Amino acid sequence: MIHYAPIGMFFVAFLLLLLVSVSLPVTKTIKYFTLSLDMTSGTFATGVKGSVSFGNYGYCYSDIIVKVVGITNTVPGECSKVKLGFKFDQRLVDLLRLQDLQDAINGGLTFALVVNPIACGFTFLTLIFAIWFAFRHKHGLAPLILGAISGLIAAILATIAFVVNYVIMSVTKKNVEKINDSLHLSYGQTTWMTLAAMILLWIGLVLFCIVGFRARRTRRKETY
Incomplete structure (x- = not known):
């Protein structure tokens, strides 16, 4: 059973990183974080209320309710186009008071956009090598060595991705609290999904190496 455990761990880690890599607006429920604004004054019945959620390839915002002296105007919610890098709609920036956060959000999410898919790609390679070794381990060391190398790279990249995601949330939250009460x-789900993938990759890598070297030792004993 332990022989196939690394395959299961690599597969789950791959799925988690894949979901993080696409995230919002491709998948509507997976996001990095949501910024909510509620500036309403009961005295004059004036203010604005709404939220915007961020993902790897864009953002989605809810209906934005604007009240001016008791008169309500609703801006329908929608998502940005799915693309590499994104530019805020100026109307959204003005309505939700995001002027001072644009650069910080863009910079952090751009870095995450690069790291997460690369970690996902190396995790997929590791999964392929692990499957290859599981069914072809008698045919040489190639799948074991390649799997160990790609698994190490994937685990390191997943660790970096987790740190990046966590820093993005922490720094953005700190900036938000400074700018406007x-x-x-x-927080969204991506940071914790990346953390889970990172843990699975490190554990899976250790098990893969243990299983691999045990299999090679057994093979040598059978040979001699």
Whole structure:
């Protein structure tokens, strides 16, 4: 059973990183974080209320409710186009008071956009090599060595991705609290999904190496 455990761990880690890599707006429920703004004044019935959620390839914002002296205007929510890198709609920036956060959000998410898919790609390679070794381990060391190398790279990249995702959330939350008390940041799922993938990759890599070298030792004993 332990012989196939690394394959299961690599597969789950791959799925997690794949979901993180696509995230919002491709998958509507997976996001880095959500910024919510609630600036309403009961005295004059004036203010704005709405939220925007960020993913790897863009953002989605909810209906934005704007009240001016009791008159309500609703801006329908929608998502940005799916593409590498994105530019904020100026209307969204003005409505949700995001002027001072544009550069920080863009920079952090651009870095995450690069790291997460690369980690996902190396995890997929590791999964392929692990499957190859599981069914062809008698045919040489190639799948074991390649799997160990790609697994190490994938685990390191997943660790970097987790740190990047966590830093993005922490720094953005800190900046939000400084800029406006009415802005609130709530964390999404991507950081914890990346953490889970990182743990699975490190454990899977150790098990893969243990299983691999045991298999090679057994093979040598049978040969001699």
